[in-house]
Amino acid sequence: MSGLFGTDSARGLTVAELSCELAMQAGRAAAELFAGEQGGKIIVAKDGALSSAVLEAAVCAGICSSGVDAETVGELSGAAASFIVREHKAAAGIMISEATGIPGASGITIFSSDGFRLSEEMQLQIEDRIYSVSEERRRFENIGRMLSCNTAAEEYISHLKKITEISPEKINAAIVCKKGFIRKTAKTILSGMGAGVTLLDGETNSSEADIAPCNAFETLMDMVEAGNFHCGLAIEGDGSSIHAVDEKGVPVDGDTLLAIIAGYYKEKELLKDNTIVVNVMSSLGLLNFAEKKGIKAVTSGSCGRSVLDRMVEGGYNLGGGQSGHIFMTDYSPCDDGLLCGIKLLEILKATGKPLSELAGEMQKLPQISLNVRISDKGREVWKNDEKITGLIEKYENELGSEGRIIVRESSGNAPFIRVMIEGSEFSRINDIAMDIAQCIKDRCRFYN
Numbered sequence: 001m002s003g004l005f006g007t008d009s010a011r012g013l014t015v016a017e018l019s020c021e022l023a024m025q026a027g028r029a030a031a032e033l034f035a036g037e038q039g040g041k042i043i044v045a046k047d048g049a050l051s052s053a054v055l056e057a058a059v060c061a062g063i064c065s066s067g068v069d070a071e072t073v074g075e076l077s078g079a080a081a082s083f084i085v086r087e088h089k090a091a092a093g094i095m096i097s098e099a100t101g102i103p104g105a106s107g108i109t110i111f112s113s114d115g116f117r118l119s120e121e122m123q124l125q126i127e128d129r130i131y132s133v134s135e136e137r138r139r140f141e142n143i144g145r146m147l148s149c150n151t152a153a154e155e156y157i158s159h160l161k162k163i164t165e166i167s168p169e170k171i172n173a174a175i176v177c178k179k180g181f182i183r184k185t186a187k188t189i190l191s192g193m194g195a196g197v198t199l200l201d202g203e204t205n206s207s208e209a210d211i212a213p214c215n216a217f218e219t220l221m222d223m224v225e226a227g228n229f230h231c232g233l234a235i236e237g238d239g240s241s242i243h244a245v246d247e248k249g250v251p252v253d254g255d256t257l258l259a260i261i262a263g264y265y266k267e268k269e270l271l272k273d274n275t276i277v278v279n280v281m282s283s284l285g286l287l288n289f290a291e292k293k294g295i296k297a298v299t300s301g302s303c304g305r306s307v308l309d310r311m312v313e314g315g316y317n318l319g320g321g322q323s324g325h326i327f328m329t330d331y332s333p334c335d336d337g338l339l340c341g342i343k344l345l346e347i348l349k350a351t352g353k354p355l356s357e358l359a360g361e362m363q364k365l366p367q368i369s370l371n372v373r374i375s376d377k378g379r380e381v382w383k384n385d386e387k388i389t390g391l392i393e394k395y396e397n398e399l400g401s402e403g404r405i406i407v408r409e410s411s412g413n414a415p416f417i418r419v420m421i422e423g424s425e426f427s428r429i430n431d432i433a434m435d436i437a438q439c440i441k442d443r444c445r446f447y448n
Contacts, residue, residue, distance in 0.1 A: 027062025
């Protein structure tokens with residue numbers, strides 16, 4: 001894995017860690033790798049954060065200093081940016097945004113010409129170019145041009161409208177999301193299709209009706225339950241993930257949304273090879289649902305990029321996981337929460353069924369997940385500890401086909417082992433999880 005880009009993007013505290021110099025080098029490296037000899041331009045998109053504007057200038061400076069044109073397209077989501085890269089036939093694209101869940105941090109994501117995030121191999125090549133030192137300096141006449149496009153948002157909105165086969169007329173949805181592109185786009189698209197849209201603010205945790213501040217998703221649940229809504233949609237972070245709330249105010253997670261879409265695709269004969277791609281942490285309920293519906297479930301690694309890589313490799317068109325990152329590659333090369341939300345409303349309209357009924361077709365089992373911190377010396381070696389593996393095997397035999405145990409190590413800088421267990425009785429799987437976690441903690445002390 002790339003040390004700079006991690007699973008899919010470079011992240012760090014703006015200026016302090018993800019500096020303007022680093023952003024400029026990233027722009028230069030992308031330009032040299034993707035457009036150096038082949039020519040073409042690099043699309044540069046950003047979110048509405050002030051820090052993104054600063055890094056945008058640095059990225060463009062790096063691109064142009066390599067003799068390649070940089071085309072800025074304004075404020076977009078990552079999914080919209082990936083669409084524009086492909087639509088404009090650019091050599092590559094760069095998305096600059098706030099880093100989700102890291103206060104004061106920014107992220108840089110690079111897309112290839114087809115709109116997909118870079119493979120691990122390509123990320124490593126970019127990283128090598130960023131950190132390599134060259135004395136070569138281009139002459140003035142080789143500097144690239146600064147181009148600007150002010151129609152990118154309209155192009156993306158038009159695309160989403162074109163791929164919506166059934167307009168969600170008279171479907172009332174409450175939506176919570178951050179201010180900016182997703183908020184404006186969701187309102188424009190859905191209202192234009194005849195849906196009723198009520199927006200809540202995912203940043204200040206209060207709605208346009210001055211709801212008392214609290215957790216935004218809890219506000220969404222209460223609002224949907226008390227109001228005349230068919231569903232609620234929580235489009236999170238940079239717009240790449242989504243969770244929903246049914247008409248009764250009950251949460252609907254990513255696995256359940258994936259099951260609903262897969263069932264609809266199956267019925268309409270839209271599911272390529274009758275297969276979905278799920279990650280290793282997806283629920284047993286989703287796997288059971290797929291088996292019941294005669295849908296094959298192919299398992300990938302735990303991160304979103306692993307799901308997408310497996311989809312591209314197998315030629316599949318639907319995949320995702322519990323976190324709400326859902327890929328619908330017939331329409332977008334990225335995980336797109338807004339696209340998924342529109343498709344969900346389309347399904348509600350087409351079937352005439354309430355979301356609670358659609359969600360109820362997937363029977364969920366109680367699940368518990370625990371993280372156990374380990375030292376760097378404990379990486380991988382715990383897998384060969386007989387006391388740990390023996391205890392896991394004992395409980396796997398005990399649960400049998402009525403549950404499952406997944407124990408896996410994180411790939412991040414702060415290593416931990418995640419213990420995830422599903423089964424019919426919460427109290428029992430909780431005891432099992434605690435026992436395995438304690439065993440890992442005790443045994444890993446030997447590797448400190």
